[in-house]
Amino acid sequence: MAGQDLLHTQPRPMHWLATATAISAVVAAASFVQPPDAKATTSPVAAAGPRPAAAPDPGRVTFPVDCGPNRLDVVKKASGDLDGDGTTETVAVVRCHSQTGTPPSGVYVLAQPSGPKAAPRIVATLLDPARRRTVQTLTVGNGAISAALLGYSTLDVPRCCPDVHRSVKWQWKGGKFVQSELPAAMSTQGL
Template identity: 85%
Template sequence: MQPMAGQDLLHTQPRPMHWLATATALSAVVAAASFVQPPDATATTSHGVRAARPAAAPDPARVSFPVNCGPNRLDVVQKVPGDLDGDGTTETVAVVRCHSETGTPPSGVYVLAGPTDGKAAPRIVATLLAPARQLSVRKLTVGNGVISAGLLGYSTLDVPRCCPDVHKDVKWQWKGGKFVQSELPAAMGTQRA
């Protein structure tokens, strides 16, 4: 005999145990689905955006530096990559000087950034030390957005160009949209005149 409309059958009544079993089964399906991912799945903050590969540090060998060496070649004596302005891209600090078999030729220190169109040569975006200042770089480091250098120079024109007698340590740091130079305290650097 079939129940009449409005009558409920005892076995069709939802009981707390039915709800518990349904909730447990649903939780198991959701948990299992969170562990199963396609092999190329990546986490992103916005739909359809893939993380860009970081660009390589600019190569100083592809740059035409504003240094006149006459008949001598220009040497890149040091290159150090780093993110100097905190924008997530890598710049290169390059130390260059004219080739010489004797003496200590003056150095130029330049900051290079990648090309704007992706195919051109890297760009010089800052001159930290121009060769006209007649100083040479003896060491250069880059760390935490700070460029540190040990510089050698001459107190007078009478000092032989082989033997610099002025030594100082300086640093450059990106502040307010430009590189700001400061001299390190005397306790950290040495200066002899």
């Protein structure tokens, strides 16, 4: 008879429905209960202040690089406040598209003019492709731009195999970007 006494404890669909309804009522009631000093906001950004402008998009810039019939590729980009004015700039590394070899890189700093539809503009050229250097790495941090550059010591060096390596840094000083060498341990040969 002990088995028959426990038959009434078996859950039936009606028990589950009643439990679900009770839980829903508790959750709904809790959503209406607020502390007396609670305030509603329309967006989390409104409470935090104005949203910073997005970093300039290099895809919206016409770079001063002639690639002939080939397209121009943005191969690296990094963003940060480079001049300490509270706005975000973008550093873009571009080069002509090539199936073989290593075309030279150009390094440009982009700023976003005011106005939501305005295209970013180039505010500085850090490395002109005419210098025939390739950017291997690019980083932006603490207001500085650091890059590892590859190049060639003579015209006889095959374009596949750069033999000159140099690490440089650009930093905003006196109203312009100033280039400096990183320690010799990071550079095997000057460019």
